Amino acid sequence: MMRAVVKGAASILAHTPDLVLLGSKPTREIPRFDGLRDECMAHLRSHEEAVAYAPNQAFIGSIRPDRLADVGKPWYEHPIEGAAREGPYGEIMPEDEFYGLMKAADVFDLIWLEEGFLSRVAAKLQGHPLLGDLAGLEGGKAISEVEEKLDRGEALPLNFNGELVGCVCRAHEEDEDLRAEVILEGLAVKASAFLALRHLLARVSPTDPRDVDYLLDFGEEAIGDRYQRGGGNMAKAVGEMAGCLNASGADVKAFCCAPMHAIASAAALIQAGIFKEIALVGGGSLAKLGMKFQFHIKKDMPILEDVLGGIAILVGEDDGVSPVIRTDAIGMHRICAGSSAREVYEEVVVKPLDKLGKRIIDIDKYATEFHNPEVTVSAGRPDTPLINYRALGALAALRGEIGRGEIDDFVRKHGMPGFSPTQGHIPSAIPFMGHARDMIMGGEIENAMFVGKGSLFLARMTNLSDGVSVILERNPALKGGD
Amino acid sequence: MFAGKNVVAFGERDGVQGPAIAKCLTAAGANVVFAVTECVV
Numbered sequence: 168m169m170r171a172v173v174k175g176a177a178s179i180l181a182h183t184p185d186l187v188l189l190g191s192k193p194t195r196e197i198p199r200f201d202g203l204r205d206e207c208m209a210h211l212r213s214h215e216e217a218v219a220y221a222p223n224q225a226f227i228g229s230i231r232p233d234r235l236a237d238v239g240k241p242w243y244e245h246p247i248e249g250a251a252r253e254g255p256y257g258e259i260m261p262e263d264e265f266y267g268l269m270k271a272a273d274v275f276d277l278i279w280l281e282e283g284f285l286s287r288v289a290a291k292l293q294g295h296p297l298l299g300d301l302a303g304l305e306g307g308k309a310i311s312e313v314e315e316k317l318d319r320g321e322a323l324p325l326n327f328n329g330e331l332v333g334c335v336c337r338a339h340e341e342d343e344d345l346r347a348e349v350i351l352e353g354l355a356v357k358a359s360a361f362l363a364l365r366h367l368l369a370r371v372s373p374t375d376p377r378d379v380d381y382l383l384d385f386g387e388e389a390i391g392d393r394y395q396r397g398g399g400n401m402a403k404a405v406g407e408m409a410g411c412l413n414a415s416g417a418d419v420k421a422f423c424c425a426p427m428h429a430i431a432s433a434a435a436l437i438q439a440g441i442f443k444e445i446a447l448v449g450g451g452s453l454a455k456l457g458m459k460f461q462f463h464i465k466k467d468m469p470i471l472e473d474v475l476g477g478i479a480i481l482v483g484e485d486d487g488v489s490p491v492i493r494t495d496a497i498g499m500h501r502i503c504a505g506s507s508a509r510e511v512y513e514e515v516v517v518k519p520l521d522k523l524g525k526r527i528i529d530i531d532k533y534a535t536e537f538h539n540p541e542v543t544v545s546a547g548r549p550d551t552p553l554i555n556y557r558a559l560g561a562l563a564a565l566r567g568e569i570g571r572g573e574i575d576d577f578v579r580k581h582g583m584p585g586f587s588p589t590q591g592h593i594p595s596a597i598p599f600m601g602h603a604r605d606m607i608m609g610g611e612i613e614n615a616m617f618v619g620k621g622s623l624f625l626a627r628m629t630n631l632s633d634g635v636s637v638i639l640e641r642n643p644a645l646k647g648g649d
Numbered sequence: 650m651f652a653g654k655n656v657v658a659f660g661e662r663d664g665v666q667g668p669a670i671a672k673c674l675t676a677a678g679a680n681v682v683f684a685v686t687e688c689v690v
Contacts, residue, residue, distance in 0.1 A: 506666040506686075536663060538690045548689045551663050589690050622662050622688035630668050630686065 171434035172489035173639060174481040175372025176600035178226050179257035179363045180474040180588065181265040181451060182218075184211035185326040187473050189351065190456030207460055208329060212469045214261040219246030222539045223474065225586040227254030228601050232583040242541055243469050256601040257366045259474070263327050267292045268358040271303045272408055277350050279316065280325070280333035282307025297369045308333070323347040342393045353390045353401075356450030359477035360386065360405045364448050367479040368409065371601070374444065374481065381442040382406040382416030383433055385425040386449040387591045405448050414446070423595040424621025426478075427635035433482040434492040434637075444483045449597075451475025452590045462546035471542045476593035480600055487644040490607045496522045498618070498636030506632060508558045515618055515634040516559065517566075523638075527563040530581065530638070531612035534599035535559075536620065537587035555618075556582035595619045607641050614640035652678030660686040
């Protein structure tokens with residue numbers, strides 16, 4: 168039977184400080200308090216600062232997440248010396264280029280950029296090693312046209328370094344689901360997902376885009392109109408932009424758990440022989456920019472939720488070297504299962520391990536939620552990765568696999584610090600995919616388990632949460648050590 | 650200590666979820682009038 172393998176994973180960030188003001192929380196809070204907008208602007212980071220930020224370097228693969236334990240805290244005061252924009256899995260794109268990318272992603276003339284700004288950005292993107300072929304970077308507007316559009320209330324402003332450089336227009340006069348805010352959210356997803364997919368296919372795992380025959384988008388954002396809110400299909404839109412001309416696709420929705428559902432589904436489709444190369448894509452969440460900005464301002468620290476994330480993963484037929492997805496041990500949180508941490512982990516972690524005759528401690532590394540704790544703890548929230556690793560360690564102790572006093576050792580050995588921006592589906596296990604693939608292929612670890620969880624209850628249709636796990640392990644063709 | 654008490658339970662996805670809290674408190678004799686789980690990250 169054909170096995171499914173992970174042939175590569177790309178992770179990108181787009182540093183978008185001006186878009187922080189258009190995040191859901193800042194949009195609601197800034198109008199309520201005099202001076203808050205200025206305070207927000209004063210606490211935004213430069214692109215250089217975002218590049219040198221250690222968790223961001225881990226995200227693009229320049230350092231292993233474990234190395235964060237050795238970086239001084241707070242991380243934002245301990246930049247990585249000589250940090251580069253490009254890393255093994257992707258890049259950290261500056262905001263002006265990202266506006267250009269959104270312009271290229273826009274096929275309905277909804278992103279208007281001032282002509283001088285657009286020509287400068289187009290020149291930068293044409294010089295980008297992976298983006299020289301981008302189309303749609305013409306048709307700049309006079310700034311007066313942009314201002315008139317804004318004055319009529321038909322658009323949202325796009326600023327760069329606090330200066331107006333363009334706008335995003337609504338796509339319909341009355342449709343709430345096509346207003347400018349929603350269009351911007353969708354184009355931010357499309358552009359960031361495209362950038363990750365381009366890195367994946369052009370650099371991380373060189374593949375002719377025409378050889379991709381299916382795409383699955385695992386992002387949380389809903390695209391559609393008033394008659395089919397969330398109708399989709401972002402996967403196909405991203406695939407079109409990336410030149411995956413022979414592919415079709417669909418969106419997988421399950422909040423932050425969607426990436427794991429997508430990986431499990433892709434592996435099944437490969438193993439069934441239906442497709443040979445499946446690209447999984449997810450773009451960044453505009454709404455989540457600046458979610459905790461007031462806490463960060465109060466602590467006089469930079470607003471760290473200033474990046475959009477994008478991840479792309481290539482799942483394909485067994486190539487004899489890439490890590491294998493164990494489709495015989497996919498963990499699923501069934502509807503009948505309970506919601507306590509123990510019940511969730513029994514269901515999603517222990518049951519699939521039991522199928523393989525493995526113990527919890529037989530998995531070398533666990534990828535759970537990777538929310539950067541510097542972002543959350545400063546806002547009075549928990550260190551989410553840590554509490555998940557502790558819950559797993561406690562379960563291992565309950566099962567007698569380790570002693571009760573060894574839980575911290577378990578966390579150090581089988582876990583890692585959180586290193587992802589708080590972008591919903593983005594921090595959900597998958598930022599470790601590129602690292603895991605390289606660590607498995609390099610012989611550092613034998614296997615890794617990816618555990619995704621989803622907050623289904625937020626949609627108020629159920630009180631259920633979600634959970635799916637996937638085990639990745641060294642390709643058996645490599646056993647014996649080569 | 651919860652017998653006969655009206656309870657509003659707020660849970661967290663990665664901590665203790667609302668239905669789990671409600672189940673415990675109901676077993677302890679409380680009247681759970683509202684239970685919800687939120688995602689705080």
